[in-house]
Amino acid sequence: MSLFQKIAFRGGVHLPEEKDGTNGLPTQTCPLPGKVVIPLSQHTGAICEPLVKSGDLVKKGQKIGEGKSFITSTVHASISGKVVDISPQPHPSGNNVPAITIESDGKDEWADGIAGTGDYLYIDPEKLRAIVLNAGIVGLGGAQFPTHVKLSPPKDKKIEYVILNGAECEPFITSDHRLMVEKPSEIIEGLKIIMKALSVRKAFIGIEKNKPDAISILKSQISNLKSQNMDIEVAPLDIKYPQGAEKQLIKSIVNREIPSGGLPMDVGVVVNNVGTAHAIYNAARHGRPLIERVVTVTGSGVKEPKNLLARIGTSLDFMIQNCGGFAGEPEKVIVGGPMMGTAQHTLKVPVIKGTSAILVFSKGSARADSDYLACIRCGRCIDSCPMGITPNLYGIYYERGMVDAAHSWNLMDCIECGICSYTCPAHRPLVQFIRGLKSEIHKKKKKA
């Protein structure tokens, strides 16, 4: 029927899905934490300046940090209470990042002036972008790219399609899935807002076929849109990682390839996560900034895996306790999915805007890569690399310090999806090699 069913991107792998534990569990609201830690950087771009001081009283939804550049965002208090500390704190990225710590007063009061718009579909695009910026909305798909930037394409780029990303191709994670099943109309309203803002007629919602309930619910919600001069289509996608990566998503749905170094808008597309659309709806309709999100807490190390609606800033510790605590001795705690997530060394780390999942592996079930062999040139990494580049070479180039050679073999195209490391029978940490080389290249560029 529609074109997307036949097109597929090259490469990719089938991963064990591991979603059964949580994909049928309705989202529960996480209890209010006694304290939240809100990092001033939860987005790509310039870090926020704090707008409050230690000792200030703040309310839920109050803006407490603001950035000073185009590519930046804002952060908000996610509970009401007292600011007790502003200092570098552990961040899911692994570094210590300046953060505002708020102790709850237990009242959970909204700040003043939180108000929505009834005819949200007809907000002036300029104003909408301001709303999105001031609501601190960034991409919830993981990269945390400020959404208002995506909504401001340069004049010379004509946007033809908006694609909502509901692929959720990483194993274990079910937060987008639950959102799509539970809040379908909000997502679609959010999508409409985006379409209006970009004056686009056609949109797709890409969903992997392993979420049939989400597909059918969303389909049923879009039946009578033609009248509004909007055409939204649900695109069921093959179950193949990284179906959700925007380049592969665009290729699968509209059969366009973003050129090397390019952006979706170069091929006339804007991609947003379904959670992002939901957040835009909330901001436009209700005036609520982004202060909570759905997080999947799962893995062999968690007693009761759950989908939790959690406030930004809630510590992993608190989240896991609300899922019955650890099952057995935890060996590895990951923020994000198993393919692209970051392993954590402390449970003090807070949930942030891009945190889709918390994954705990109990002792013995985690992968440890300290022993790896030389590349045996089996070609598995190359065959499955969705970007058509040569991961095996990067490993060798890293080991020989041949940064320039790696650069000339398209290293920079790598999206760090992790497939190459996943497939390598020699257990080579290829993504780590790639990151090492990329950082050397950036260093060189800075010098020049």
Added chain:
Amino acid sequence: MLSAIIGLGALGCIFGAMLSLASKKFHVQLDPREEALIGALPGTNCGACGFPGCQGMAKAVLKGEAPTNSCTAGGAEVTQRVSAIMGVEAVIKEKEIAVIMCKGGRKEAKDRFRYAGIHDCKAASMIAGGAKSCGYGCLGLATCETVCPYDAIKMDGNALPVVDEKKCTGCGICAANCPKFLIKMIREPNQIHIRCNSLDKGAVTRKNCSVGCIVCKKCEKACPVGAITIRDNLAVIDPFKCDNCRKCVASCPTDTIENYYSGEPRFASLIEKQLDESQSNAAA
């Protein structure tokens, strides 16, 4: 016989003329000193001089673009040889030596997590800054040992690098490659080093590491020539003021300050002695 002589003679005549014509167009005088210079340089092509390899430096010296003491790796001896070839007086650069500004090995500073992945410090430092509890400390994965072209660094049993002062040429490659910026190039005569790099508050450092600088300021007071100051939670020695008296060493409660290299103390005057020697060598 005659035809042979005439034949080859004719060929010779033609080719001789042609070649001399050709060589007239091509000839560029080669500087014999260049060869001598290349011979005098260590030939490791380490690039520390800032030229592309030893040959590059030789050319630069010939053109007067580089001073004769540009080869940091070769040290006084090479400078002296190069100067002799160029017929100029040797100005010997003070030799620098790599010093590891961290004493917190496996025993003194614990890890905060278990790391598995590429076995080198650069890669490890990309994962949450490395496993060391002290965020400034040595990761002990031997990147410096691997990159040193002169084999001057060896890891000890405590997972700390040890610099062999005799082998170290001061090329600085290790310093450029340590992701924790723990390696400082310091004039050879200086022997007293505060081997800590932590900018954490004293209390934090004390928790993380038993030999870190806890900012007690005792060394600052102990130093008779005022060479030690505290900056950003860390005591620092001014190498040009320090005269290796070792009073601070005794004063440090955490044993952070140390006479890094064993053996006789070498004072600033040593460099002069070295100069004397090389000049008398040159005369001989």
Added chain:
Amino acid sequence: MDYTKTFTNGILKENPVLVLIIGLCPALATGSSMNDGFGMGVATTFVLVASNILVSMMRKYTPDSIRLPIFIVIISTFVTIVDYVMHAYVVELYASLGIFIPLIVVNCIILARAEAFAYKNSVFASTLDGLGMGLGFTLTITTLGAIRELIGNGTLSFFNRELFNISTSMNFQPALVFIMPPGAFIVIGFMIAGVRWALKRG
């Protein structure tokens, strides 16, 4: 000038084949038996010494711009002499060395020594240098030939006489590959490694 050093340089420290990696073709092609290797070595040494002497003698009268053709003529004269003399008096050796005798002309060692040494040094020193380099070349190629002949044919022969034959006396099954082209490359590779190792150890 240190004459001993001039002489011994070519044997190990600046061995043309094993260290400078020049003059490979005759070394590999003719070093398939000890006998041929030695023959080639002596022939080359003769040309080397003779041309070194002549070049050194004429160095004051050789114009710089045409020194190369003059060297070439000198060298090729000696090579032709060797060619004919060998053809006349050592026919079998001549037959097995074949085209590699005239090719001594292009053996880079000879031109290189003429340029780099004889052209700048006294006759005596040039003689020593030629002898040393020639000796180094001869030793290398004879050893190469001996190894290949021994493993590849089970014999060692010198002056066309078989010194011994382990394939009959000890029932050794010679590995033919060593007298074929691959063997030459492999053996010389290991010889180079050996010399490097020796030089490194001092």
Added chain:
Amino acid sequence: MIDNEMTWYMIALSAILVNNIVLIRFLALCSFFGVSNKIEVSLSMGMAVIFVMTLASAVSWAIWYFFLFPLKIEFLRTASFILVIATLVQLVEMYIKKTSPALYNALGIYLPLITTNCAVLGVAILIIDYKLGFLTSIIYTIGVAAGYTLSIVLFAGIRERIDMAPIPEILKGTPIIFITAGIMSLAFLGFTHLFGL
């Protein structure tokens, strides 16, 4: 062994594969080992060799049949051939330098290496020894040079890979590439007497 009766492709096959100048016949080894670090460079080198070798053969052939042989001064063969080749190379160098400095920079630097490449003289002598006609000589020469090009390009490809391998310290550099050439030569023995050549 080549003779005038053979078809051109037989001659070429013989020269390129069966009697590969480098791997089987041991000529031109110095530049084979010297200028094979990079594939593009060795390909250019190969083409330069084709050019110079062909020219040298043509001129040597003429000198032999119009000069040395009629005058009965065959014994001047070595001397006059090498003189011709050396001069030729310099003239070619001069020509390229004059007409196209840009190309000269890219290619000219390899020309002089060819003077001391024993294959050039070797082939000039062989075409005389084999008593080949002019056209046959040229074809044979091109074949030999193409064989050189083939092996040096393959070799360069292998060397680029070897440069990235953890070769034991003692064998790094020259020794291992000799061993590589040995195994290449082993493989080329598969062509032994192909088509009865």
Added chain:
Amino acid sequence: MKEEGVVVETHGEFARVEARRGASCEGCAAKGACRPGGGDSMIIEALNPIRAKVGDRVSFELAPGALLKSTFLLYMMPVIFLVAGAVIGEEAARTYPHWGNKETLSILSGGMFFLISILALALLNKRLSKNVKLKPVIKEILSFKQRNG
């Protein structure tokens, strides 16, 4: 293939670079002994997109594609012409035996064709040397001129 040299002159988009045989000879074991052609350095005109200044040490590169194409033109065309000429000569001798000896004819005709190709190349070269694609490009400034060195 990268080469290194020092900029001696700049004019507009171009720079003249003094290059040494260095880089390419580096790999050759005979480099100590061999002094090919006497000359050791040469001046090359190169594109200068990164605005290197006089005195800078730079690395420059000829695009491999261009390199191969021009190598082919320069070296292979004359050879092909030579062969074609020789073949024609031999065929002619076979068809018209009275024209002369087979060998003589083929060498004459080969030589003629060869000269023609050289002439053609010389003419073509004027155009080639204007072709920017065939010029080396300065890639990187390795070290700036030390003004007070």
Added chain:
Amino acid sequence: MEKDKEPMLFLLTPSPHIRAEESVRGLMFSVIFALVPTALAGMYFFGVQAISTIAVATASSMLFESLYFRLTAGSAGRGPQSLGDGSAAVTGLLLGLNLPPGFPWWGTVIGSFVAIILVKHLFGGLGYNIFNPALAARVFLLISWPVQMTAFPKPSPMFGNVDAVTEATPLTAVKMLLLSHGSVKPVDSVTSNLNLFDLLIGNRGGSIGEVSALMLLLGGAYLIYRRTISWHIPLSFICTVGAFSSIFYLLDPAKAASPVFHLLNGGLFLGAFFMATDYVTSPINKRGMLIFGAGCGFLTAIIRQYGSYPEGVSFAILLMNMAMPLIDKYLSPRRFGG
């Protein structure tokens, strides 16, 4: 070092945090497993001689490998390596299968040395060698001891007496006829009295592992099914041999054996499924693999028909090994968006 009471520290590794089941060791063992039927067929037809040759080859290969590791332990520049990866066992087994039954034990040991030390480890060890170790060793032995390497005993099923009676393999017989320049008999005098069934099950003279086409196909199919190898190299290899031998046959049936004969004889299946597919020494991209296989096939056909060796598979693969770096370099995968 760690005190028991301290809580276990978290494990931090770079992403991804899961990985596929495959390991080098697993791949190697699947190759060994796939070779079992072939080895058993060889043992069935050649008895004790086959068993001892395979055993000596495998054991000595592993011995040399572990000796080398012991000698070089602690030297820099290498990741952890151990006998456990199974690659030495594969090399040894394949070497054994590539030898005639009853090849002298000392020759087998030398072959293992050449394969493991000279061709594999001196080039950097697993993953870095340019040439296929088992094949380079086989060719080394063939050139060095042609007499022993071409002495193929007559098969004698069920551990019958296989002493001394040697017979020319079908390919050797054909080659002798071809080399006699038609002066003896036409080629089909050899090929016509061959029994297709014998060729399939392996009741013929030849190297231990090459005789049973059926078992080789079985093993090859298993490897492709398990995705240990991809179909590209074997298919293009075999098809090219088929195509060229058909051409030669059509050109002059008196002087060429039939394509079926060429497909079923010699080491084609062993080479195509197990040796040309060696990851380390074959191209890494699919397009490259097709070219590599076709090159192997072409060279095999040419050497068999026009060369002086009866069999060209080993040489063909070694020759294409040489071209592998070039193929890899100029046939890089198609990059996304480019």
Added chain:
Amino acid sequence: MGFRDIIKMGLILMTVCAVSAGALSLVYSVTKVVIDENARISDAKKLREVLPSAANFVEKEIKGRPLWIGMDKDGKEAGAVIKAAPRGYGGPIKTTIGINPDKTISSIAITKLDQTETPGLGVKITMESFRGQFKGKKGEELKLKKDGGSIDAITAATISSRAVANGVKEGWEWYVGEGQNVK
């Protein structure tokens, strides 16, 4: 450097070349005698070796193929010598064949310089143990046992052995067929 210099250089090189040419022609004239003599001796030696009963030889030619008629001391015909160059494993094998008046083979000669077979293998055709087998044989006997004759092939060098046998047989047949008619 002016025109004069160029002339001067040419003259210098010419002198060098002339001297060299002179020296060479001297060496050549001396060695040429020896070389030719050597070649003559070795040829004559081979003829005598394969047909010891003859004292001197007369060279004849039939249809372009040379043939040597041997005469004994009394001037009586003592047999003939022919040459053949069958293609062996590594190239032509130059074989000298002596034939007795009774048309049996007297002896054959192949020196190491006459062939390019593999050392250690095919080279064994030069050994007396192989060559000696031909003595006194003729006709179909001059074939390998494998091919129905009575010559033992050298182990693992069937090709070389067969080449020699076929070469000898072919030469013999030619002699019996045509060569005999020469007078």
